[in-house]
Structure formats: C-alpha cells, structure tokens
Amino acid sequence: xxxxxxxxxxxxxxxxxxxxxxxxxxxxxxxxxxxxxxxxxxxxxxxxxxxxxxxxxxxxxxxxxxxxxxxxxxxxxxxxxxxxxxxxxxxxxxxxxxxxxxxxxxxxxx
Amino acid sequence: xxxxxxxxxxxxxxxxxxxxxxxxxxxxxxxxxxxxxxxxxxxxxxxxxxxxxxxxxxxxxxxxxxxxxxxxxxxxxxxxxxxxxxxxxxxxxxxxxxxxxxxxxxxxxxxxxx
Numbered sequence: 001x002x003x004x005x006x007x008x009x010x011x012x013x014x015x016x017x018x019x020x021x022x023x024x025x026x027x028x029x030x031x032x033x034x035x036x037x038x039x040x041x042x043x044x045x046x047x048x049x050x051x052x053x054x055x056x057x058x059x060x061x062x063x064x065x066x067x068x069x070x071x072x073x074x075x076x077x078x079x080x081x082x083x084x085x086x087x088x089x090x091x092x093x094x095x096x097x098x099x100x101x102x103x104x105x106x107x108x109x110x
Numbered sequence: 111x112x113x114x115x116x117x118x119x120x121x122x123x124x125x126x127x128x129x130x131x132x133x134x135x136x137x138x139x140x141x142x143x144x145x146x147x148x149x150x151x152x153x154x155x156x157x158x159x160x161x162x163x164x165x166x167x168x169x170x171x172x173x174x175x176x177x178x179x180x181x182x183x184x185x186x187x188x189x190x191x192x193x194x195x196x197x198x199x200x201x202x203x204x205x206x207x208x209x210x211x212x213x214x215x216x217x218x219x220x221x222x223x224x
Contacts, residue, residue, distance in 0.1 A: 041215040087152045091210055100152030
C-alpha cells in the first residue's frame, strides 16, 4: 500500500522547475505533502482532498488526479531553500492512517 | 505557538539496554503519533493516540516496545531491550482533530544502538 514516488532524486539549478509524482495502487482519499531537511522535522506543505482543487503555496503547487490515483507536486523557479527530501503521505478511503512514500531527494544548486 | 517537542535529540546505547523517548505535542492537539524513520525512508507509523487512548498500535512491536500517553498530553515511547535494528529516528507528531488532519512533526530522536 506504500505510495510510489518518482523520481527518486532531482538535481536543479536555481530558477529551474521540477515535478514530483506520488502514485497509489488503491483509491485515495487525500494526499499530504511534506518537505524534510537533513536532521530536521518533516514540514507540512499542503493537503489535497479527493474532489478538491489544486493547491498552491508560494511557488509550490500540487494537483490530485483521482482517475490515476496520483498526486503531483510542482516546484517552479526553484530556490536554494527548496532543497530537501519531499514525502507524500496518502490516506485511503475508509482509513485514518497516513502511509508515506519513500521520498524524493531534491537538490538545488546556485 | 510552540511546536512538537521531543527529547532527547540523540541517544546512543548498547544493545539490550532500555531507552525511552519523550514527546510533548502542540497545545490542544488531541491526536499524537509515534513514527519510526529509517535512513532514506519515509516515516512509518508505530502508534496513534486519540487523547489517552491508543487507537492504532498494530505496527508496534509489542514484545519490546511500549508507549503511554497519560492524561492525554505528553507521551513516552520505550524500548526494552534495544536491538541493533532499532537504530533509526523516532518521530513524534500531533494533530488537532482525529481523522485526516494535518500532522505536525517534532525534530525526532536519533537512536544509535551499538
């Protein structure tokens, strides 16, 4: 039931864009996105609910494709501060548990 | 507003020794979670409390792990005895409501078992 994230790693120059995908084999109720820097707590970015709208947070936005059971995180005009590991947490319909993916490591260089 | 507080931040012990981790959630948050995070992996739920009741402990290895949340506020996670494979980061998180709410994480305790 663990969601699959792709790609596993991304290397960017400042100002470049990136897309991180999170896919599930089961019907999703919600997707939660977090960013974690090395040695720090995961920081909440946004929640996407089934039937909900695309969300945005500064230059980071996300979408939820119910047909594909997939969420995508879009990072535009990346900044050095975007570096870290991005995790999606998925909640299946009828359950209370969040199951986290294996993460996507993003590195932004000057 | 203070975030989730965990202590200690780091712990090094020898195998077969006991160890305990403490977590104080965000004030007013009813639900508390303990997660285990192995290097390069996402967090895995160990136990979830709603107030003082453990509502999901299906992933907690009960032969050596125990947890409590007295008075529905702070919580302690214990391992006795620790094994080499227990080396990981133990994260605590809390959320305001009971189902599907945003979870806010603490900085974690990095455990090394020698």
